[in-house]
Amino acid sequence: MAIFESLSEAKFREKVHRFAKEHIAPIAQKVEGGLFPREVLQKLGRQHLLGAPFSKTDGGGGLGWSFEVIVAEEISAVSAATEMARLASGALYAAPLAYFASRAQKDEFLRPVLAGDKVGALALTEPGAGSDAASIKTRAELRSGDFVLNGEKRFITNGGIADFLFVFAVTDPTKPPRSGVSALVVPRDSSGVRIVKTYGLLGMHGANVVHLRFRNARVPQENVIGGLHRGFPILLDELDRERPAVAAGMLGIARSAFESAVDYSSTREQFGRPIKEFEGVSFKLSDMLVRLEAARLLILKAVRLLDEGKLARLEGAIAKLFATESAFEITHQALQVHGGIGYTKDLPIERYFRDARFMMIGGGTSEIMRFVIQREIYREKRRRSS
Ligand SMILES: Cc1cc2nc3c(=O)[nH]c(=O)nc-3n(C[C@H](O)[C@H](O)[C@H](O)COP(=O)(O)OP(=O)(O)OC[C@H]3O[C@@H](n4cnc5c(N)ncnc54)[C@H](O)[C@@H]3O)c2cc1C
Structure with missing residues (x-):
């Protein structure tokens, strides 16, 4: 097993290092002042620096996780808050879609995010469910062909800016979480999705971390990822x-x-x-x-x-x-x-x-x-x- 960095990984590191110096270093102070680095995400997408591990047919770099960690290190070395925004969209949100979504779902929800045109967020944590993720209470009920979502998600990175939320919700409360939770993509502009609060943070200024509330938010059935109760x-x-x-x-x-x-x-x-x-x-x-x-x-x-x-x-x-x-x-x-x-x-x-x-x-x-x-x-x- 090759442990040390290969030649192609080292060359890739140089490319990301240059990108970070040219495009992120000049705005690092502004991000520290609260600017969300949306433009950087767009530029990263254009340079194929979002989704390094995912296949090219899905809009990724077709490279691997050894390349993803190079992106993470080099960007964070310049602006950790920018990296936090990138990671939340290009990895936390994107990875479950890359590995579990259908072709049509990938075209709609993954490709535009990896291109840097849209932003994603992963919404798991709730007021009553942090380390114990299996205890989530957000509920998605099937009614007249759509899921109706009710519950709260807190500390969601990119949550106030994201176009799409990757939400974990209980779809069968009679079953244990392993077989009663589903994953759904929820467009953030859906009616019934509200930003209750944006958190002030000790560090990572510029990261957008919010508390979200779902009140009868309707989500099309087709937005369930990887099958019902397979979350x-x-x-x-x-x-x-x-x-x-x-x-x-x-x-x-x-x-x-x-x-x-x-x-x-x-x-x-x-x-x-x-x-x-x-x-x-x-x-x-x-x-x-x-x-x-x-x-x-x-x-x-x-x-x-x-x-x-x-x-x-x-x-x-x-x-x-x-x-x-x-x-x-x-x-x-x-x-x-x-x-x-x-x-x-x-x-x-x-x-x-x-x-x-x-x-x-x-x-x-x-x-x-x-x-x-x-x-x-x-x-x-x-x-x-x-
Ligand atoms: C800035 C920020 C951004 C975040 N971004 C996201 C995001 O994008 N999406 C998302 O879903 N979540 C996000 N989170 C949530 C984050 O993952 C949780 O805060 C974390 O998992 C801890 O959960 P908690 O805060 O509820 O703490 P708790 O689970 O309540 O833990 C409190 C303390 O108890 C300890 N503890 C709990 N259980 C045990 C145990 N079994 N054994 C020993 N110690 C234990 C913990 O280690 C901790 O010290 C974010 C949080 C922050 C602060």
């Missing part, structure tokens, strides 16, 4: 695929913080010499690099498995846990290396620190990642002993 396996598949990409986004932020700490410690002088000459500073840089390298390898291991068509539940959870906790530690230490100026808005270090905090919560908390990992450990033990 739960779609959800599990989506979570397995999103974790390495989330991890790669955090790697991008951490890399930028590390690079800034290397530069600053080389030029900032105290006690008559550059601060890098104090081991109390330079050893922090060593620890940061070890974490960056380890995170990259864990992410690569997970995406190599996905690209071989294998399950990467354990590997994705390990990569997400390690990369997100490392990003938090690295941005924290990088801020420390910058001293007082790191705590000010004069440099982006404080932004990296705030942005990095999010992904220990989003996409499944660190505690849930540990839960998934231990479950896989004991599952493997049972498998070996049976």
